[in-house]
Amino acid sequence: MAVLSPDQVQPAEYSKAFDAESVGALLKQGVPGAVTSASSAGIVVDSAKITDVLEWLKNSPDLAYDYFNSVTAVDWADKFEVVYHVASTVRGGPPLAIKANLNDKENPVISSASSVYYGALQQEREVYDFFGIKFAGHPNLRRIFMWEGFEGYPLRKSYKEAYYEQERKPFETRWDQGHHIIIEDRVPWHDNVIYPKNFDATQFKQIREIVRVAPIIEQGDSKALKTQPIVVSVGPQHPSTHGVFRMNVTLDGETVMALEPIFGYLHRNHEKIGERNTFYMNIPFTDRLDYLSGMAMETGYVLAVEKMLGIKPPERVEYIRVIMNEFTRIVSHMFGGIGQVYSDLGAFFTPIVIYGLEERELVLDLFESASGSRMMCNYMRFGGVWKDLPEGWLEVAHELAFNRLPRVADEMETYLVKNEIFDIRAKHVGVLPPDLAVSYGVSGPMLRGSGVKYDVRRADPYSIYDRFDFNIPVGTNGDIYDRMWCRIQEIRESIKILQQAIKTIPGGEIQAGKKAYSFKVPKGDVYAHIEAPRGEFGWYVVSDNNTTPYRYHVRAGDFVNLATMEQMCVGHKIGDMVGVLGSVDIIMGSVDR
Amino acid sequence: MKLFPTGTITGMWLVLKRLFRSYPNDIQENMKAGSLFKATSPQVASERASVNQKGLITVEYPEVKLKPPENFRFIPFLIYEPVLDAAGKPIVDAATGKEEIGVERCTACGICAKVCPPQCIWIVRAVGDDGKPKPKAAEFYIDIDVCMNCGMCAEFCPFDAIKMDNDYELAGYERHVNHIYDLPTLMKSTTYYESIKPTDYAAEEAARKAKEEAKAKKPAPAAKQATAAASAAKAATPTMQEPPATE
Numbered sequence: 125m126a127v128l129s130p131d132q133v134q135p136a137e138y139s140k141a142f143d144a145e146s147v148g149a150l151l152k153q154g155v156p157g158a159v160t161s162a163s164s165a166g167i168v169v170d171s172a173k174i175t176d177v178l179e180w181l182k183n184s185p186d187l188a189y190d191y192f193n194s195v196t197a198v199d200w201a202d203k204f205e206v207v208y209h210v211a212s213t214v215r216g217g218p219p220l221a222i223k224a225n226l227n228d229k230e231n232p233v234i235s236s237a238s239s240v241y242y243g244a245l246q247q248e249r250e251v252y253d254f255f256g257i258k259f260a261g262h263p264n265l266r267r268i269f270m271w272e273g274f275e276g277y278p279l280r281k282s283y284k285e286a287y288y289e290q291e292r293k294p295f296e297t298r299w300d301q302g303h304h305i306i307i308e309d310r311v312p313w314h315d316n317v318i319y320p321k322n323f324d325a326t327q328f329k330q331i332r333e334i335v336r337v338a339p340i341i342e343q344g345d346s347k348a349l350k351t352q353p354i355v356v357s358v359g360p361q362h363p364s365t366h367g368v369f370r371m372n373v374t375l376d377g378e379t380v381m382a383l384e385p386i387f388g389y390l391h392r393n394h395e396k397i398g399e400r401n402t403f404y405m406n407i408p409f410t411d412r413l414d415y416l417s418g419m420a421m422e423t424g425y426v427l428a429v430e431k432m433l434g435i436k437p438p439e440r441v442e443y444i445r446v447i448m449n450e451f452t453r454i455v456s457h458m459f460g461g462i463g464q465v466y467s468d469l470g471a472f473f474t475p476i477v478i479y480g481l482e483e484r485e486l487v488l489d490l491f492e493s494a495s496g497s498r499m500m501c502n503y504m505r506f507g508g509v510w511k512d513l514p515e516g517w518l519e520v521a522h523e524l525a526f527n528r529l530p531r532v533a534d535e536m537e538t539y540l541v542k543n544e545i546f547d548i549r550a551k552h553v554g555v556l557p558p559d560l561a562v563s564y565g566v567s568g569p570m571l572r573g574s575g576v577k578y579d580v581r582r583a584d585p586y587s588i589y590d591r592f593d594f595n596i597p598v599g600t601n602g603d604i605y606d607r608m609w610c611r612i613q614e615i616r617e618s619i620k621i622l623q624q625a626i627k628t629i630p631g632g633e634i635q636a637g638k639k640a641y642s643f644k645v646p647k648g649d650v651y652a653h654i655e656a657p658r659g660e661f662g663w664y665v666v667s668d669n670n671t672t673p674y675r676y677h678v679r680a681g682d683f684v685n686l687a688t689m690e691q692m693c694v695g696h697k698i699g700d701m702v703g704v705l706g707s708v709d710i711i712m713g714s715v716d717r
Numbered sequence: 718m719k720l721f722p723t724g725t726i727t728g729m730w731l732v733l734k735r736l737f738r739s740y741p742n743d744i745q746e747n748m749k750a751g752s753l754f755k756a757t758s759p760q761v762a763s764e765r766a767s768v769n770q771k772g773l774i775t776v777e778y779p780e781v782k783l784k785p786p787e788n789f790r791f792i793p794f795l796i797y798e799p800v801l802d803a804a805g806k807p808i809v810d811a812a813t814g815k816e817e818i819g820v821e822r823c824t825a826c827g828i829c830a831k832v833c834p835p836q837c838i839w840i841v842r843a844v845g846d847d848g849k850p851k852p853k854a855a856e857f858y859i860d861i862d863v864c865m866n867c868g869m870c871a872e873f874c875p876f877d878a879i880k881m882d883n884d885y886e887l888a889g890y891e892r893h894v895n896h897i898y899d900l901p902t903l904m905k906s907t908t909y910y911e912s913i914k915p916t917d918y919a920a921e922e923a924a925r926k927a928k929e930e931a932k933a934k935k936p937a938p939a940a941k942q943a944t945a946a947a948s949a950a951k952a953a954t955p956t957m958q959e960p961p962a963t964e
């Protein structure tokens with residue numbers, strides 16, 4: 125497959141944004157009878173025509189909704205609502221919400237969008253797992269986070285989890301008669317598992333067949349000696365799998381023939397917890413998603429709720445957020461996106477990881493002195509931040525941004541660009557062509573490494589990113605090398621943003637309005653997305669005018685990116701597979717949620 | 718591939734440079750402490766962990782400990798004001814070594830239990846002889862295994878009664894008893910609070926004083942002024958308009 129050069133895929137102009145109403149009007153002509161209603165909240169379409177609608181949106185030359193952000197569902201009292209978000213890498217602009225209602229609550233079925241966007245393959249499995257909504261035509265519709273024998277659909281409102289106490293927090297048992305009990309004693313069935321009614325453990329068989337769902341690109345050298353294929357389970361406890369992640373790899377000799385990622389070992393149903401929590405309580409929980417970039421996670425979530433509440437943070441807060449986010453990106457790339465990949469390629473704990481860690485220490489010290497914690501910062505607030513920056517903070521940040529980090533970035537580039545060993549290991553390995561990357565909804569340095577110039581900070585600017593001068597680095601080949609190269613360049617661009625922000629940060633308030641711990645959020649839904657170090661992270665939050673979210677969904681960039689593992693690995697040696705996985709740069713906290 | 722791996726050698730050279738930068742520097746610092754084999758002194762340690770450090774930035778925990786920043790937060794505790802003697806010094810109980818409890822600030826209002834995200838605060842409100850609730854906690858538990866150290870309880874307590882601690886060394890052999898902090902374990906004096914968070918303490922005391930003075934004088938308008946002054950003082954935030962010149 126030909127790889128496009130950056131110019132070919134570079135978006136000409138981002139200015140042409142369509143709102144949902146005008147897209148709805150166009151869609152009415154394009155797919156007659158599909159649109160039920162169109163408002164700023166999104167386009168409601170006939171569930172029977174969903175694939176036609178998506179197909180049309182994708183292929184329409186003006187609209188060009190080629191990018192699949194997310195699919196999720198909402199369990200309403202009388203129906204299931206399946207919500208799609210699609211965007212355009214060509215045109216930029218905010219994502220468009222498409223909603224389809226399934227009135228049959230007993231047996232909800234909708235046709236799969238995977239024939240239009242490959243990105244739907246993995247995310248539809250998630251919706252099936254959590255809501256029991258069947259996607260007709262999906263080639264591999266199985267549970268993804270839960271195991272095959274799991275009983276129930278956890279995100280349905282009727283489902284009660286093991287530690288269930290009450291529909292929403294705060295729990296009444298805590299005050300004013302809060303006699304403490306150990307939480308484990310609460311589990312009603314005492315071992316945390318319920319089995320389906322006719323479950324027989326002796327008969328249970330795990331599904332092991334390899335289902336190949338998308339075209340495989342043959343790459344690398346597979347002419348080696350032919351041997352009998354075997355299936356090797358890599359992980360979940362393996363140093364190169366970056367946490368508890370497993371891959372079922374079919375090997376022919378040392379060559380990867382097929383690969384299936386297996387998720388769920390770190391699954392804790394963040395979304396269900398989020399629906400029990402009040403809006404405010406969710407902020408510290410978001411830190412536990414991508415724990416190498418907690419500040420970015422918080423920013424995404426507070427942006428979503430701020431949108432719903434209609435509050436705008438003061439200037440100083442916007443600057444602080446940008447500074448925190450860019451510091452996060454730098455250290456996350458240095459340690460996770462670059463250092464760890466070297467580790468995976470065989471340079472185990474050699475200088476590049478350690479040097480990256482050193483800088484990370486210094487930045488985490490900054491986070492700690494501002495927010496009180498190094499990783500679980502809990503710093504962002506709705507319309508503000510927790511506390512103003514302490515004295516001397518900006519001076520240290522200044523020293524880092526102007527002197528220290530640029531120096532270290534230079535050092536890192538020396539290892540990366542000139543190193544012959546790295547060249548051999550990383551060039552032309554794990555290639556992901558741009559069209560596939562877009563169709564899969566891949567984001568972050570992975571997407572840009574494949575040559576697609578798409579960065580949420582530019583395409584749909586949030587906070588005050590539109591005020592800063594920075595470039596979006598793109599690769600050409602879409603291999604490990606290009607991803608790493610993009611990350612190095614991104615570190616430089618982040619330093620540039622930091623320098624501008626630190627120079628111009630104004631004084632003033634750090635909180636808009638009065639802080640409250642419990643408040644009602646007006647009815648409605650919102651999707652807010654940010655460019656986190658590991659790609660596009662989006663928060664889809666639905667409120668039914670209550671103190672807790674009715675629906676809280678996180679679109680994790682690295683979870684979506686992982687769907688392309690098979691495409692990138694088939695034909696390569698198993699040693700390269702480890703490097704490819706490293707270059708995807710995953711954090712299981714956000715992959716499994 | 719090139720025959721001569723210049724890039725790889727350049728990389729190795731970088732490592733060597735780092736080595737020279739780190740170890741002589743390490744030896745120097747240890748000599749400052751008096752002996753090559755002595756642990757780094759706290760002053761040297763904090764210099765070492767700063768941005769200007771070119772060599773190693775680590776210190777040898779647990780021999781050397783870095784002081785956590787003031788904002789650091791770990792497991793909350795409850796604040797009491799100690800009983801003062803004639804000279805205004807807190808009276809220390811000889812048996813326990815703790816300062817004697819004067820005023821417990823917590824009024825058992827329950828706000829912290831309501832904001833706590835993992836719901837790990839449990840409060841039983843005290844009841845007086847007449848059967849009416851009293852503004853005092855009879856029992857107060859924090860399950861520190863569940864606590865996520867978010868600091869929200871301290872953020873929203875209206876009485877400055879619950880604050881985040883700086884003590885992070887809590888490892889233990891047992892969790893079902895030792896990790897459920899009860900009222901006596903949680904109680905710490907204002908003296909301790911002042912020692913770990915001097916800036917916060919000073920600001921809170923000043924605000925309290927201003928409030929009390931305003932209350933003593935004229936009720937409504939003066940109180941408004943005092944709070945206005947306090948917020949004005951808060952607004953004078955550190956900014957960086959003119960950064961130091963760099964090349």
Ligand code: SF4
Pocket residue numbers: 822823824825826827828829830840873874875876877878879
């Ligand atoms: S919020 Fe403060 S005063 Fe109220 S119960 Fe908690 S610690 Fe006590």
Ligand code: SF4
Pocket residue numbers: 792793829832833834835836837838859863864865866867868869870871
């Ligand atoms: S720090 Fe957070 S989790 Fe811990 S007790 Fe306070 S509110 Fe609860």
